[in-house]
Amino acid sequence: MESSLFISGKLLSITTFVYFLAMFFYIIYVISRNNIMGLLGTSATLAGFFIETGGLVLRWVESHQMGIGRPPLTNLYESLVFFAWCTAGIYLIFEYYYKNRFMGAFVMPFVSLAMAFASFSPNVSQEIQPLVPALQSNWLIYHVITCFFAYAAFAIAAGVSIMYLIRFRKEEKKEPLGAIISLFPSTPTLDDINYKAIAIGFPMLTLGIITGAAWANYAWGSYWSWDPKETWSLITWFVYAAFLHARFTRGWRGTRAAWLSIIGFIAVIITYLGVNLFLSGLHSYAS
Amino acid sequence: MSKKRFEVFDFLASIKLAVILLIVLAISSIFGTVIPQNESFERYVQLYGEFQARVIATFELYDMYHSWWFIFLLALFTLNLIVCSVKRLPPVLNQIKNPNKILDESLEKSLTLVDTLKKKGDPDYWKNAVREYLKKKYGSLYEEKRDDKTYYYIEKGKYSRLGVYITHLSIVIIFIGGIIGAIWGFRGFVQIPEGEAVNHVFIRGKSQPYKLDFILRCDDFSLSYYPMGMVKEYRSDVSIIENGQVVKKDHLIVNKPLTYKGLTFYQSSYGVIDRVGKLVAFTKSPNNAKTYELTLSDKFVNIPGTGDYVKIIDFYPNLDNVGPAIILQLAEAGKMPVNFPVYKNLPDRDMYPEGGYLFKYIDYHETHYTGLQVTKDPGVWVVWIGCILMMVGLYVSFFVNRKRIWARIYFDNERTNITIAGHAPRSRLFEEEFAKVLEDLKEMKA
Numbered sequence A: 001m002e003s004s005l006f007i008s009g010k011l012l013s014i015t016t017f018v019y020f021l022a023m024f025f026y027i028i029y030v031i032s033r034n035n036i037m038g039l040l041g042t043s044a045t046l047a048g049f050f051i052e053t054g055g056l057v058l059r060w061v062e063s064h065q066m067g068i069g070r071p072p073l074t075n076l077y078e079s080l081v082f083f084a085w086c087t088a089g090i091y092l093i094f095e096y097y098y099k100n101r102f103m104g105a106f107v108m109p110f111v112s113l114a115m116a117f118a119s120f121s122p123n124v125s126q127e128i129q130p131l132v133p134a135l136q137s138n139w140l141i142y143h144v145i146t147c148f149f150a151y152a153a154f155a156i157a158a159g160v161s162i163m164y165l166i167r168f169r170k171e172e173k174k175e176p177l178g179a180i181i182s183l184f185p186s187t188p189t190l191d192d193i194n195y196k197a198i199a200i201g202f203p204m205l206t207l208g209i210i211t212g213a214a215w216a217n218y219a220w221g222s223y224w225s226w227d228p229k230e231t232w233s234l235i236t237w238f239v240y241a242a243f244l245h246a247r248f249t250r251g252w253r254g255t256r257a258a259w260l261s262i263i264g265f266i267a268v269i270i271t272y273l274g275v276n277l278f279l280s281g282l283h284s285y286a287s
Numbered sequence B: 001m002s003k004k005r006f007e008v009f010d011f012l013a014s015i016k017l018a019v020i021l022l023i024v025l026a027i028s029s030i031f032g033t034v035i036p037q038n039e040s041f042e043r044y045v046q047l048y049g050e051f052q053a054r055v056i057a058t059f060e061l062y063d064m065y066h067s068w069w070f071i072f073l074l075a076l077f078t079l080n081l082i083v084c085s086v087k088r089l090p091p092v093l094n095q096i097k098n099p100n101k102i103l104d105e106s107l108e109k110s111l112t113l114v115d116t117l118k119k120k121g122d123p124d125y126w127k128n129a130v131r132e133y134l135k136k137k138y139g140s141l142y143e144e145k146r147d148d149k150t151y152y153y154i155e156k157g158k159y160s161r162l163g164v165y166i167t168h169l170s171i172v173i174i175f176i177g178g179i180i181g182a183i184w185g186f187r188g189f190v191q192i193p194e195g196e197a198v199n200h201v202f203i204r205g206k207s208q209p210y211k212l213d214f215i216l217r218c219d220d221f222s223l224s225y226y227p228m229g230m231v232k233e234y235r236s237d238v239s240i241i242e243n244g245q246v247v248k249k250d251h252l253i254v255n256k257p258l259t260y261k262g263l264t265f266y267q268s269s270y271g272v273i274d275r276v277g278k279l280v281a282f283t284k285s286p287n288n289a290k291t292y293e294l295t296l297s298d299k300f301v302n303i304p305g306t307g308d309y310v311k312i313i314d315f316y317p318n319l320d321n322v323g324p325a326i327i328l329q330l331a332e333a334g335k336m337p338v339n340f341p342v343y344k345n346l347p348d349r350d351m352y353p354e355g356g357y358l359f360k361y362i363d364y365h366e367t368h369y370t371g372l373q374v375t376k377d378p379g380v381w382v383v384w385i386g387c388i389l390m391m392v393g394l395y396v397s398f399f400v401n402r403k404r405i406w407a408r409i410y411f412d413n414e415r416t417n418i419t420i421a422g423h424a425p426r427s428r429l430f431e432e433e434f435a436k437v438l439e440d441l442k443e444m445k446a
């Protein structure tokens, strides 16, 4: 049963389109500095977020109608959609709080690409499938939500870190910042947002790892078995722990912290996609 | 000598070492996700070649996360954590107990949020006004008069600095839980045919079975399916028997284990022991019309009076979306054996038209054994306590903001000098809050 037969599938396709639109508005805004473009970017993101919320809820309802009711968080497609949802949501909060739309051009590409990958990749099935016995657990919901909340926060941190590095390079060389970069938040502010996002993401990732361990213990009798996905989540956790401690060490702030944040996000992507697509283990969504 | 010892101590206590160790742990952990774990030496030779296989053996990369060097890194990391925390905790506790409540000149210089207002009028009036304002906004406050100056001090979230130490302690506790499990716990498995009972389980890597002090019986194993034929549930109904009496009846499914006397049983696999299928076979040849009622299993059965044999190979609860089907293998005399399905719901469908018989599905039944994983882990509670502590610690260190406000009031040069200072390293919002306090005080008139 292709999900495009369902309304939820339609809504989620529209979401993909709207997020791409938002990304382009933000990019045009960064280039043109036309405030209307920025406003359009925010509006599109907000609209996409609401349509996506509807799509996710409907998908849940539709799975009940099919007689296999289960939360829309259980396969690669749904997790990508959920990642996009979290990132867009958290981004909107940061935009509101820091009153700066430039981050949109650096964060929305992650969101749009996640949706595009979910929608168009032949490796990603959109079907609403029933849950295999191992996945029938409430821990699944807690585990997925906390992990993806964390991933979303890390995506924002990585976007901001890229901005930091661009602006810092220029400032260091005492080059003129140019029209675009001068509108980025200042480097201390970017550093601050980076830290704040990771300060949200790190406890969430920790909770995600703990709920995952609790679930594994419940389903398989072992809270930790060094399966590739578990190990990569731990690697990710080490990198962000290093980030948090780097702040207390002179010579590790600023640029190196920004790099750690970007490396951390690469580890997130490997944890999330790489392990499923290339390594085997308990977590591969495929099968 | 003692200087050297201090250097070692400082190095072990440094955050720099912590950052380096975290990065080294992160990078080294990658190996075990790329190199398949727990394979034989021959397999590694096959995969990577002779020399690389030797390297893998030397560095124990075949079981990397239990290798001597990885354990050593973890131990060093724990030592770093403990030494660092032990070194830093006492001064922090001291500051929590005896905070710097008096806004003197050196403190004032170290703070960025400071401002002084000069007000006309009676200092006692202003002392009162500032005290009441701060009290209303923040609740209780500390007051002290020294020389001719009055000092106020407010502190919120003073325990937030303990969050880091709770987090660090929790890591040590989780390690302890893991070590307890590794020493006193084990993982085993057992297979029980339906209707049978066992009083032992097998431990991986040990030839001696582990004796249970009770008997575990599998009363039934069953599979249930979704409408489209995927497995929905594996379920074992079990009884626990002690002294010849059933003391507990329960069922296990994936995600619902059974714990009894410190052992936990998990549904982990199953297998088919016996298949019994009742079918009717009709000969197709019109000049030899015969009907055979057959009871088949997974061993060849002779079709009476012929040289033909048939057996059951497999069974699907929902094949091709038309319901149950038995897969038969028919070996007719002088022909190659052929496999084909017999559908319950399509009695006239002939999936082997060249064969001499048409089969009809009457009934099918399997007996199973259930495969249970068994674990004993007395450390698991320690690990959970560590996890809870870790979340508490992280919450306290990231979401409880410490903020402090000082005030100093004295009369000088016909004016009442009011100096206000604030400090909240984690909170950007505090700057706005502090600005608001200043503005409110500025607007006050005697």
Ligand code: HEM
Residues within 6 Å of the ligand: A238, A241, A244, A245, A247, A248, B012, B013, B014, B015, B018, B077, B078, B080, B081, B082, B084, B085, B088, B164, B167, B168, B171, B394, B397
């Ligand atoms: C994976 C293991 C570790 C975790 C999860 C962890 C967690 C944390 C967290 C959450 C903070 C607060 C960070 C912030 O406020 O931005 C922190 C601070 C700190 N950690 Fe760790 N830590 C770990 C390992 C270590 C180790 C091995 C050391 C050894 C030196 C260490 C030393 C410190 C110090 C000195 C601070 C700063 C305390 C302060 O605020 O003055 N940590 N740690």
